[in-house]
Amino acid sequence: MQENWVNMSESGLDRLHHVAISVTDIAAAVEWYVATFRCKIAYQDATWALLEFENVGVALVLPEQHPPHLGFATPTAHKFAPLKRHRDGTESVYISDPAGNAVELLSPESCAAAYQD
Amino acid sequence: MQENWVNMSESGLDRLHHVAISVTDIAAAVEWYVATFRCKIAYQDATWALLEFENVGVALVLPEQHPPHLGFATPTAHKFAPLKRHRDGTESVYISDPAGNAVELLSPESCAAAYQD
Numbered sequence: 001m002q003e004n005w006v007n008m009s010e011s012g013l014d015r016l017h018h019v020a021i022s023v024t025d026i027a028a029a030v031e032w033y034v035a036t037f038r039c040k041i042a043y044q045d046a047t048w049a050l051l052e053f054e055n056v057g058v059a060l061v062l063p064e065q066h067p068p069h070l071g072f073a074t075p076t077a078h079k080f081a082p083l084k085r086h087r088d089g090t091e092s093v094y095i096s097d098p099a100g101n102a103v104e105l106l107s108p109e110s111c112a113a114a115y116q117d
Numbered sequence: 118m119q120e121n122w123v124n125m126s127e128s129g130l131d132r133l134h135h136v137a138i139s140v141t142d143i144a145a146a147v148e149w150y151v152a153t154f155r156c157k158i159a160y161q162d163a164t165w166a167l168l169e170f171e172n173v174g175v176a177l178v179l180p181e182q183h184p185p186h187l188g189f190a191t192p193t194a195h196k197f198a199p200l201k202r203h204r205d206g207t208e209s210v211y212i213s214d215p216a217g218n219a220v221e222l223l224s225p226e227s228c229a230a231a232y233q234d
Binding site: 012013014016021023029032055056058070098101103 | 128129130131132133136138139140141142145146149150153154155156157169170171172173175187189191193214215216218220222
């Protein structure tokens with residue numbers, strides 16, 4: 001898989017790698033999003049799913065498993081705290097914005113590597 | 118302005134046009150996001166702001182003004198209900214996903230036209 005939404009930045013601006021929203025039933029949510037939009041199921045199990053849109057990933061998560069969050073690929077991610085490597089190969093750290101929203105900062109290199117063919 | 122995140126779909130998948138998250142203080146949130154990420158301020162007033170990232174817009178909204186939501190550009194937007202035209206030229210309808218998350222469906226043509234130079 002090598003889609004637009006995992007490419008490195010071309011504009012000099014950071015990319016939103018994925019947005020994660022809370023749902024109550026993963027299977028029902030996946031069914032609805034796939035029926036409503038032109039998107040692909042990149043991953044799905046009983047606890048979360050990742051939908052691929054033209055420009056970004058949309059993660060559907062159970063609130064007891066993950067907080068809803070925005071996941072940005074930014075080269076300064078490592079400056080906030082040591083990055084943690086995840087099962088999909090991405091490396092990131094979670095912080096909060098001033099309003100308390102969870103924000104994930106991902107290493108752009110790890111995002112590109114994780115989703116190469 | 119003619120950025121990647123307002124281009125029409127190239128992959129056959131729908132685009133996430135913007136994600137809107139709730140914050141408690143627009144100015145403080147804008148300051149934090151601009152300091153934390155490489156992004157541009159596309160619009161800002163006391164009630165909301167729009168930040169431009171490489172691939173998508175991030176709207177910062179006061180919860181009493183707008184619900185947090187995902188705004189997708191999809192050619193079938195008009196099939197859900199008549200589209201409402203907004204001040205920025207985009208035309209959309211709000212619906213809810215099965216978990217109750219607010220989802221905005223925007224006409225892709227109106228998104229492209231609204232953000233042309």
